[in-house]
Amino acid sequence: MKQFLDQVLESAERQSTRLMQILRAVQDEYHYIPEQAIDYLAEQLNIARTQIISVAEFYSFFHLQPQGHYEILISDSITDLMLGKANIMAYLSKALRVEVGAVREDGIVSLNNTSCTGMCDQGPAGLVNGYAITKLDRPKIDRMAELIDNQVPLADWPAEFFQVDDNIRKPGLLLQQEIDQGAGLRQAFARGLQETLAEIDKSGLRGRGGAGFNTAMKWRFCAEEQSDRHYVVCNADEGEPGTFKDRVLLNSYADQVFEGMTLCAAIIGAEQGYLYLRGEYRHLEQQLRDLLQQRREAGLLGDNILGQGLNFDIEICMGAGAYICGEESALIESLEGKRGIPRNRPPYPVSHGYLNKPTVVNNVETFMAAAAISANGGDWFKGAGTEKSAGSKILSISGDCALPGIYEYPFGTTIAQILHDCGAVDVLGVQIGGPSGTFISKHELERKLAFEDLATGGSFIILNNSRNLFAMVKNFTHFFAHESCGFCTPCRVGTSLLKNQLDKVLDGHGSAGDVVALEELCQLVKNYSHCGLGQTAANPILTTLQRYPDLYQNQLKEISYEPGFDLDAALETARRMAHRDDAAAHLTQVED
């Protein structure tokens, strides 16, 4: 083990900031983080063993208990459920002879659920040892069981199991006009860096992650910070269920994304950049590394880029299954080899980011757009969209429609138009912006895609009239409770209380006061949570409660109060011990 760990430590240059990378390697080798490894790594990295344990316990893909040699995780996203995930899971469990959440006795295979894997347009999907496996069906599962029983190495599994399609259905401004490699940078140097920043400002580009902060302003703030070092970070941790556009952009347009990062580096004076890639997109890791190498060879990364004296390089950091790391300050913590806990703000990352140095964190789509703006000019971008929302938005569309996949629209497009294009009929409503966004009903389809109306990171989940709205609300609410980092009281306790309270109502144990209590709790979690996760965790309940109060009311019992637990059932042990089962040994739950 020591030899292996030394090798891993060497490749991580014995930097504790690379703890994520180190633990991923250990998890791959042993299928858990063994105790001896913790001790040795702590000693060699000169950090407390508790730091390693707390990181291992924070991320879903790390384990302190042995997992199977084949670690199978199935996506629990609502879109996967809509595509028959429950049946698939039951069939898998039977075929592999292992319970969900367990490791098979021989240690060969383990099976569990995981949050959305970003394959919503080709589910039910999952991960085998971190590699995405799509369109699961019974024949595929039978074949998997065979491969596993024969212990065939993953590398020798049929390639089509791991095929991930782009499914670009409607390219727009950005997608149909990819810039030539280096075009954005050459234009920027020819025009002047300050002038290029002015072009980005003129373009009206706002961050595509969802918050919509003015990109040029962010870069300028960061550039103006006096520091010996600046950093550029690309946030490729799209974990919002129903979102998968970054997966497609990094598969087919990564060159332009890296170009945008390099452009940002030139403008803010950074020499190091990081692409923080969500663990679920492990299948993209190697091709992205190869592309970075290719850009170095083309003089677009490394020392003296394009002979302009710019030194900049990009490293890829892989996440390990934590939705919260999409929050920029949590992402930075994770980059530093720590648990992904959102920082207190102010100060903001533009002044105190990675290693407390000025850092620009932008979304994949934002960097991609910035490169195109440099190449094509600000007016080209500004020409599309609305007054406050310039340009286009790339959408991930999944759920009940004929053609799930990637669509790009100028801002200002109506939801009805989008639904028409993707072949959605008999629509009940659309979840816009993922669970943290808004559920709009079929009566609101004339609303527009724009920061002025429906701002979105890009996820559309369509539900038709055959769907149970509560299945979705329950899935989302459980998701947030599972993904809360636990830092602050209202989110840590509140999201779990929300989950329990919602379940009480949905399971038919609620009475009039319970919906009132549910709503009060929603407001509390929303108003007092530390970061965006907690502030939006109640949205699935609030937006549906607002639109479908009757649905909630119909779930309620017609009594004034329903206790949280079953009094009579609680007496069962006592009855058994007393050998009694007469009428007097039973209690009614509530006096009617």
Add this chain to the structure above:
Amino acid sequence: MSKTITIDGKKIPFSEGQTIMEAATEAGVYIPHLCHNPDYEPHGSCKLCTVSVNGRNCTACTFPAMDGQEVISESRELEHDRQRITQMLFVEGNHFCPGCEKTGNCQLQAVAYHLNMLDNHFPHFFADREVDASHPDILIDHNRCIFCTLCVRASREKDGKNVFAISGRGINKHLIVNSASGKLGDSDIDVNDCAAHICPTGAILIKRQGYRIPIGQRIYDHKEINEVALEQEREGHGG
């Protein structure tokens, strides 16, 4: 000209770099808090000190005071919600105030009194938490831990030892100890360490001290936490 903020209509001066909490404490204004202690880097996790700053909710312990800020702390809504957040802390763990050695000296209990908390409101989680009595002089009852991280900070910043850390995620968050066995007895904590004495609840207790001061003669048996906190913390904030 000195800069000022307004808290609940009262003008309060502050010096550059102070947080709202620091400015308030120095001026004798109490804002409820549990994870904050003036001797340590602010943490901002318990959220009890949430105030409304120019209409937006912020934690007073981390948010910088800025000239002309309008801060609301004692609105009916904020007080109600602080009570709810405290109730969350009570149902998350297992708190039996009457049977706890810390009763009367406990900040969690005292804050609850201050906020007029009369019940736990939320359903209990009945979390299965352990007691670690492995150390000869110090005891950890995880049932009462509220994750304020003061022991984590005290051990690292004051004792130079790094005995504690926070682990897990969401409702499974828990306190861990830096020793091979994970037990306090195998760690290098000493009874004289700051970390052994800083716990605002009864989670970390010194052994063989029980009832040395009888119930009825303890800190919060006679004074409200706002009074005590201001007395102790004004100095800490340089007031």
